[in-house]
Amino acid sequence: MSALRDTQPEELPPGTAGEQPAVVLCPGGPMLLRGHHVIEDEDGTRHETVRPVSAVCRCGKSASKPWCDGTHKLLPRKLRP
Amino acid sequence: MTMLPKPRGELSAAFFEALRSWDDGPVTAVDVAPESAEDAAITLWASHELSYRGFDDVDDGAEWEPALLAVRRELERELESRLRQRWPGAPQGRDVVEHFFDWVAEQDGPSLARHVQTTATTEQVLDLLRMRSVYHLKEADPTAWVVPRLPMAAQAALMELQFDEYGNGDPARLHTGLFARGIAACGLRPEQGAYVDEAPLEVLEQNNTLSMFGLHRRLRGAALGHLAAFEATSSLPSRRMAQGLERLGMAPEMIAYYTEHVEADAVHEQLAVRTICGSLLAEEPEQAPEIWFGAFTCLDLEDRLAHRLLEVWEVAA
Ligand code: FES
Ligand SMILES: [Fe+2]
Numbered sequence: 001m002s003a004l005r006d007t008q009p010e011e012l013p014p015g016t017a018g019e020q021p022a023v024v025l026c027p028g029g030p031m032l033l034r035g036h037h038v039i040e041d042e043d044g045t046r047h048e049t050v051r052p053v054s055a056v057c058r059c060g061k062s063a064s065k066p067w068c069d070g071t072h073k074l075l076p077r078k079l080r081p
Numbered sequence: 082m083t084m085l086p087k088p089r090g091e092l093s094a095a096f097f098e099a100l101r102s103w104d105d106g107p108v109t110a111v112d113v114a115p116e117s118a119e120d121a122a123i124t125l126w127a128s129h130e131l132s133y134r135g136f137d138d139v140d141d142g143a144e145w146e147p148a149l150l151a152v153r154r155e156l157e158r159e160l161e162s163r164l165r166q167r168w169p170g171a172p173q174g175r176d177v178v179e180h181f182f183d184w185v186a187e188q189d190g191p192s193l194a195r196h197v198q199t200t201a202t203t204e205q206v207l208d209l210l211r212m213r214s215v216y217h218l219k220e221a222d223p224t225a226w227v228v229p230r231l232p233m234a235a236q237a238a239l240m241e242l243q244f245d246e247y248g249n250g251d252p253a254r255l256h257t258g259l260f261a262r263g264i265a266a267c268g269l270r271p272e273q274g275a276y277v278d279e280a281p282l283e284v285l286e287q288n289n290t291l292s293m294f295g296l297h298r299r300l301r302g303a304a305l306g307h308l309a310a311f312e313a314t315s316s317l318p319s320r321r322m323a324q325g326l327e328r329l330g331m332a333p334e335m336i337a338y339y340t341e342h343v344e345a346d347a348v349h350e351q352l353a354v355r356t357i358c359g360s361l362l363a364e365e366p367e368q369a370p371e372i373w374f375g376a377f378t379c380l381d382l383e384d385r386l387a388h389r390l391l392e393v394w395e396v397a398a
């Protein structure tokens with residue numbers, strides 16, 4: 001019996017198959033957003049992403065909202081997202 | 082014009098002389114012992130510099146001269162063994178991706194950013210910016226060397242972060258460029274290595290360590306651990322830096338560099354820990370201790386610099 005292929009699909013380099021998530025929820029921290037997006041905040045103000053991945057604040061305490069500024073790390077664990 | 086720095090002892094004097102006179106011929110070994118830690122550090126710094134942008138008074142070919150590389154290798158060996166001796170070892174029972182931020186939060190050293198935020202004088206801030214310039218004018222460069230040494234998924238992850246450091250394709254937004262614009266607006270010189278002659282040992286060692294981690298494939302885990310620790314200790318301190326600079330009425334361009342890092346590094350720290358270190362570990366789990374070693378070393382070198390500067394400025398740490 002001769003094989004038609006030299007490799008099986010599962011032999012592809014690990015971590016390189018499947019769709020990359022556009023949204024990633026970081027435990028205790030921000031929501032990562034991949035790609036270009038426009039975010040409308042609570043006041044109706046629009047914010048455009050400027051980098052390949054952006055971090056949106058989920059703890060509500062950032063001084064740069066809607067973006068995360070690391071403030072979540074100063075909150076007691078139970079107040080983190 | 083970027084010229085070789087000033088020698089700080091017999092080894093650097095001999096090494097710089099050998100660099101300056103290099104002209105495509107074999108060189109006799111530079112067989113001189115370093116006179117001091119600073120002598121060794123400035124020699125290694127200049128040797129690494131040949132692999133970045135070189136010097137106007139040194140031929141580009143000198144970078145790969147075996148007799149000169151032998152000096153680099155010896156100094157790196159000594160530096161690495163000293164760094165490893167300071168390292169208490171990987172924290173027990175801790176997973177890099179899951180526990181990295183907790184581990185960082187437990188390490189508490191003196192904070193230069195806090196001093197800048199509340200009490201530093203303009204003189205002290207300018208001092209600090211001169212010292213930071215040795216590193217910030219390179220920023221992502223040493224980490225760029227790591228890319229071809231990584232498995233595929235980790236390459237994609239690292240490039241996602243690096244793309245942002247390099248301005249997302251816009252030359253006006255490179256982080257090194259933002260820093261250069263910032264210090265120029267403060268009246269300081271924006272060229273690479275402009276202030277290296279004033280840099281104390283601790284600054285030289287920070288830079289030498291990063292270059293060594295970047296240049297050795299064997300140290301790829303340490304390079305990524307260093308990156309993760311650096312990014313994870315950047316957004317909040319960058320906010321403090323920006324507030325301190327505002328308090329002192331310093332140039333808006335310099336403030337902009339730090340406010341950019343508040344937001345950028347809030348993203349980068351997540352990427353560095355989760356996707357970059359995470360994807361390296363998925364394929365090379367044996368790299369975990371090296372990641373911790375690099376992370377510890379990053380924080381330890383910064384602690385040493387902070388102690389030194391606060392002492393010079395006569396501030397209680
Ligand atoms: S989630 Fe990071 S500051 Fe709110
Ligand atoms: Fe940066």
Ligand SMILES: [Fe+2]
Pocket residue numbers: 246312345346349
């Ligand atoms: Fe960064």
